[in-house]
Amino acid sequence: MEPKEIVEHLKHIPLFKNLTDKRGELELYHMVEEHIVHEVSHDIGEWLFNQGKQSTQLYMILEGKLRLTRVNREGVQNYLKDVGPGDVFGETGLLLGDVHDATAEVIEPARVLYLEQAEFAEFLDKHEYTRKHLKISPHLARRKDVQRYDWMREDEWVVFAAKRHWAYLLRKTGPPLLLLIIFLPLLYLLADSEIPAKGVFSVILGLYLMMLTGLIIYQYYNWKDDLFVMTTQRIVHIERMWPLKQSFEESTLNNIQDIYELRPNFAANVLNFGDLILQTAGETVQIDMLGVPAPDKLRELIFREIERYRALDVLRSRGSIKGDLVRRLNLEPPPTTAEEETSKTERASIITLALHSLLDYFFPSSWIVAKDESTIIWRRYWAPGFIHYLKFLVPLIIITIGGVLYLNAIWESANFNWILGVWLIIEAGLFGASLWFLEDWRNDYYQVTKNR
Numbered sequence: 001m002e003p004k005e006i007v008e009h010l011k012h013i014p015l016f017k018n019l020t021d022k023r024g025e026l027e028l029y030h031m032v033e034e035h036i037v038h039e040v041s042h043d044i045g046e047w048l049f050n051q052g053k054q055s056t057q058l059y060m061i062l063e064g065k066l067r068l069t070r071v072n073r074e075g076v077q078n079y080l081k082d083v084g085p086g087d088v089f090g091e092t093g094l095l096l097g098d099v100h101d102a103t104a105e106v107i108e109p110a111r112v113l114y115l116e117q118a119e120f121a122e123f124l125d126k127h128e129y130t131r132k133h134l135k136i137s138p139h140l141a142r143r144k145d146v147q148r149y150d151w152m153r154e155d156e157w158v159v160f161a162a163k164r165h166w167a168y169l170l171r172k173t174g175p176p177l178l179l180l181i182i183f184l185p186l187l188y189l190l191a192d193s194e195i196p197a198k199g200v201f202s203v204i205l206g207l208y209l210m211m212l213t214g215l216i217i218y219q220y221y222n223w224k225d226d227l228f229v230m231t232t233q234r235i236v237h238i239e240r241m242w243p244l245k246q247s248f249e250e251s252t253l254n255n256i257q258d259i260y261e262l263r264p265n266f267a268a269n270v271l272n273f274g275d276l277i278l279q280t281a282g283e284t285v286q287i288d289m290l291g292v293p294a295p296d297k298l299r300e301l302i303f304r305e306i307e308r309y310r311a312l313d314v315l316r317s318r319g320s321i322k323g324d325l326v327r328r329l330n331l332e333p334p335p336t337t338a339e340e341e342t343s344k345t346e347r348a349s350i351i352t353l354a355l356h357s358l359l360d361y362f363f364p365s366s367w368i369v370a371k372d373e374s375t376i377i378w379r380r381y382w383a384p385g386f387i388h389y390l391k392f393l394v395p396l397i398i399i400t401i402g403g404v405l406y407l408n409a410i411w412e413s414a415n416f417n418w419i420l421g422v423w424l425i426i427e428a429g430l431f432g433a434s435l436w437f438l439e440d441w442r443n444d445y446y447q448v449t450k451n452r
Helices: 003-011 022-033 091-095 117-126 128-132 138-145 166-192 198-224 266-271 295-318 338-347 350-362 382-388 390-410 416-442
Strands: 037-042 047-049 057-071 077-083 103-116 158-163 226-231 234-241 245-252 256-262 273-280 288-293 367-369 375-379 445-449
Touching: 003 022, 003 037, 003 057, 003 103, 022 128, 047 057, 057 091, 057 295, 091 117, 091 138, 103 117, 117 128, 138 158, 158 288, 158 295, 166 198, 166 266, 166 288, 198 226, 198 234, 226 295, 256 295, 266 273, 273 295, 288 295, 382 390, 390 416
Parallel strands: none
Antiparallel strands: 037 103, 047 103, 057 077, 057 103, 158 226, 226 234, 234 245, 256 273, 273 288, 367 375, 375 445
């Protein structure tokens, strides 16, 4: 296809509606010349994409017809519509990446133009004019502005991130701010007055005003760092108790049973904020989105993502989405499985086998993956347990080393035997306690399967 013809097609893509002037047309020609616009043909029965697969492309149909279907949460495949020449879809996948919500099957031989996310992002980095003149929907623009968090998985994307409404901040900072406004002029009046001990009063009042200012700053940062994030897989509440600690709680979308919306007062209705109470299965996690803006829209958005997630979960259970449990947990597979390690030790020498057994007992693997990758077992992090049991380990080390040195010094003494006996009894007790706590730690683990 000639470049001019491709550019004419690109002009009809909604994302490029603002690139129809001479400068914009030149940018589209650059897009063609840099070979980021691709053309592909498909025969009847082929799939352009499948529901649940990662979406990274924008498509425009040139010829032919495709049928869009979607599997719902009950596992029933529903017909959506037929699409043909001129139809465009995949803007979210091109700009953000996500998963397909439908399957596109070719029912008439088709020719399709498409753009790939990685290539398009590289092109935008070099062409600022194009980046600034893309016609992006408001909802997609908001999602595009949200950062990607380091705790997210590769197959997870942010849908929204919301702080509590500014009225919530005002409620926390209003009283100290009002006191600050009242007492600040009083400090100036006190400085110009001639009352006795005005210096003492000024210092006390100044310290009080500093305390109020500190409280306002503290409340601001607590509000700023109190965040609700919904991804395509879960809802997360991140709260940093600045500067002391951070709490992180989450619930998978599949675990949310119902959502209650509450606007507690007149101000909430006027300023459009309120509470979303998330009822989760078993109530193991209580995430209440208190004081969030536009709660009705957030509630609708959450329900839509829940339906989408449950439909994709049906596909996962059918095996339509290939992806093992290890990658879902954002973990890299270990270099060898437990069975492979066992076969290696069987071929090893007796000394190597004994050493391996000791190392495996005292320093077990943090996590183990079954050979069929259906189960993962991992233990608690070693550091807290190690610190907790130092009260046994430190005396054991001191008495062991000190005892050996002392016994070596008195081995010809008449008291050697009974001192040796006492030392052995103490040593056995401390060693036994250490082994007991080690065994207690080894047998305290989490086990994850494909469904629980």
